[in-house]
Amino acid sequence: MSVTAGDTGPSGVEATVRSTLAEAHIPATPDEIALFVMMYPLLRAKADRMYELDLGDQP
Amino acid sequence: MSEIPDTLAAAAAALRAGTVSSVELTVASIERADRFDEQLGTYLCRADDAALQAAKQADAELEAGHDRGPLHGIPVGVKDIVATADLPTTAQSLVLDPRWGERDDAVVVARLRAAGAVITGKTTTMEFAIGLPDPTKPFPIPRNPWASDRWAGGSSSGTANGVAAGMFWAGIGTDTGGSIRMPSALCGITGLKPTFGRVPKSGVVPLSWSFDHVGPMARTARDCALMLDVIAGHDRSDPLSADVGTDPYAATLDGSVAGLRIGVLRHHHVDAPFVDPSAIAAFEAALAALAAGGAQVEEIDVPAWDILNEACLPIFMSEALTYHRQTLAERWEDYGSYTRQMVASALFYTAVDHVQAQRVRHFVAKEVDRIFEDFDVIATPTAGAGAPLVANLDFVGALTLPVFTAPWNALGLPTISTPCGFTSDGLPVGLQLAGRRFAESTVLRAADGYQSLTDWHTRRPPLA
Numbered sequence: 466m467s468v469t470a471g472d473t474g475p476s477g478v479e480a481t482v483r484s485t486l487a488e489a490h491i492p493a494t495p496d497e498i499a500l501f502v503m504m505y506p507l508l509r510a511k512a513d514r515m516y517e518l519d520l521g522d523q524p
Numbered sequence: 525m526s527e528i529p530d531t532l533a534a535a536a537a538a539l540r541a542g543t544v545s546s547v548e549l550t551v552a553s554i555e556r557a558d559r560f561d562e563q564l565g566t567y568l569c570r571a572d573d574a575a576l577q578a579a580k581q582a583d584a585e586l587e588a589g590h591d592r593g594p595l596h597g598i599p600v601g602v603k604d605i606v607a608t609a610d611l612p613t614t615a616q617s618l619v620l621d622p623r624w625g626e627r628d629d630a631v632v633v634a635r636l637r638a639a640g641a642v643i644t645g646k647t648t649t650m651e652f653a654i655g656l657p658d659p660t661k662p663f664p665i666p667r668n669p670w671a672s673d674r675w676a677g678g679s680s681s682g683t684a685n686g687v688a689a690g691m692f693w694a695g696i697g698t699d700t701g702g703s704i705r706m707p708s709a710l711c712g713i714t715g716l717k718p719t720f721g722r723v724p725k726s727g728v729v730p731l732s733w734s735f736d737h738v739g740p741m742a743r744t745a746r747d748c749a750l751m752l753d754v755i756a757g758h759d760r761s762d763p764l765s766a767d768v769g770t771d772p773y774a775a776t777l778d779g780s781v782a783g784l785r786i787g788v789l790r791h792h793h794v795d796a797p798f799v800d801p802s803a804i805a806a807f808e809a810a811l812a813a814l815a816a817g818g819a820q821v822e823e824i825d826v827p828a829w830d831i832l833n834e835a836c837l838p839i840f841m842s843e844a845l846t847y848h849r850q851t852l853a854e855r856w857e858d859y860g861s862y863t864r865q866m867v868a869s870a871l872f873y874t875a876v877d878h879v880q881a882q883r884v885r886h887f888v889a890k891e892v893d894r895i896f897e898d899f900d901v902i903a904t905p906t907a908g909a910g911a912p913l914v915a916n917l918d919f920v921g922a923l924t925l926p927v928f929t930a931p932w933n934a935l936g937l938p939t940i941s942t943p944c945g946f947t948s949d950g951l952p953v954g955l956q957l958a959g960r961r962f963a964e965s966t967v968l969r970a971a972d973g974y975q976s977l978t979d980w981h982t983r984r985p986p987l988a
Contacts, residue, residue: 485871490853497865500919501872508872514834515880520887 478505528552530984532693532747533774536594539586546586546597546642549693550579553599553644556691560987563672565664566686568604569611570645575599578642585640594750594774596640601686601695603679604646605653606630606738607727611643615729616663617651618858619851630727631762632696632738632755639754644692647682653703653731654679654844655863656917665914668711669985670951674911677707683741684711688985694742694751698728700735701840702906702929705941708741709906709954712943712983714971715741716748717929719962720936721766723752724759732843733764735836735933744981745942745971749773752964771965781973782818784966786811786957787899790823792830798926799908803953806945807905810955810974814903817977819970824895824902829931832888835881836930841870842878865919885934892935896960901970903957904928906941910951928956938964942971943980952983 529535538544582597607625648666657665666681668674669689676685680697684707697704699717708715723738740751758767815821908926932939944955959967
């Protein structure tokens with residue numbers, strides 16, 4: 466998996482999206498790739514919010 | 525024909541009083557479907573002949589003194605991700621193997637049949653209970669009985685609009701992120717997501733193993749309780765089924781909220797993006813009604829609730845992707861566009877995200893357990909707006925819908941949505957009430973008590 470949470474620059478995002486889809490053999494259309502590129506920073510920003518919670522040693 | 529009662533409880537009473545027969549209920553159900561199914565997109569598959577046969581048998585049994593209980597002879601719809609031995613199960617998808625679930629009823633369907641219920645057919649869903657309606661695929665678009673240019677909500681869409689339109693008296697839905705409660709709220713009916721494990725899931729197409737729940741949808745809390753009385757309880761065929769005793773859910777309803785301690789979770793709900801102020805006004809009026817009815821209503825806050833909200837998708841979508849990964853690669857074009865896009869989006873989460881999401885889930889679960897030491901139920905709006913226009917449904921639109929249901933799936937706690945008013949556009953909205961683990965009785969009592977104080981659950985859509 467080549468997803469890098471901090472890799473949110475325009476070209477980095479598209480490369481990440483394309484390589485991730487390719488590794489999973491997902492034949493997304495060009496429009497869908499554009500959608501994923503648009504969505505990726507939003508999705509990552511929401512996921513990254515989880516790390517704002519200090520859970521200490523809690524499992 | 526006799527007057528047809530419009531709640532399950534009333535129909536059950538009328539059957540026993542001899543003022544209506546199961547055949548009459550079933551004929552009425554079929555006639556309503558003839559009139560409104562095409563407009564509303566309720567059914568994927570109707571079982572008119574089998575339903576009439578079952579109704580005749582129910583009448584004969586009742587006449588012979590063999591009473592199977594309150595569901596005996598009652599027409600019920602079943603969401604089409606739930607297997608029925610005599611009808612296909614498609615999950616509203618071109619992808620699912622058409623032999624899936626063949627010749628076996630899901631545990632919940634077997635329990636309904638054993639209780640004498642009349643299965644009227646398989647109701648529409650979003651494909652695999654995720655995504656959005658896709659007009660490029662050969663399936664109905666479920667519409668809202670209150671405004672046919674609006675969506676019914678999902679994913680238990682056909683069960684919700686079918687109950688609202690009077691095509692059956694109750695139905696089975698499933699709920700992974702709100703799929704019972706959200707369409708119930710948007711269609712103006714009552715829907716219960718029981719505690720995780722309370723209702724067995726054997727024979728139900730999985731979406732997210734740790735978020736999936738099966739539950740009842742009907743016009744009233746009492747009707748949901750009558751359904752839960754039948755479908756709840758351990759079954760060893762489901763490894764996630766809880767071996768915990770059930771309660772007599774309908775029998776313990778007393779039509780009162782007096783003494784209930786209700787914690788109100790406003791933050792992250794009434795102030796959420798895209799909420800309609802008139803939906804929030806309905807929620808506030810519901811709280812005032814509960815207080816006037818003798819409940820103790822008090823504001824609460826749950827630490828990290830907003831972060832739990834963000835933790836839902838990495839778990840839920842990753843589990844869905846695990847189930848669909850192979851077929852997504854092989855049959856991408858056969859999936860509906862929104863389904864495949866939503867499920868594939870889980871590729872952009874990492875393993876660490878999934879672990880952190882589970883940690884958040886456990887943290888908030890402990891916080892909520894603490895709150896339930898002082899409160900019986902927690903109240904929120906089910907959604908912060910009425911049903912969206914079908915024309916506006918797309919991936920981004922779905923993400924901006926102010927729906928407040930998913931955290932309760934992460935926590936696995938029993939949660940109900942009851943009608944609580946209308947938006948300024950005349951669209952129904954719901955009050956969501958959650959309770960302690962396996963305390964369905966308390967949640968149902970709160971909703972039933974609220975329904976004894978208000979008449980929103982008695983409103984019927986103006987179908988032509």
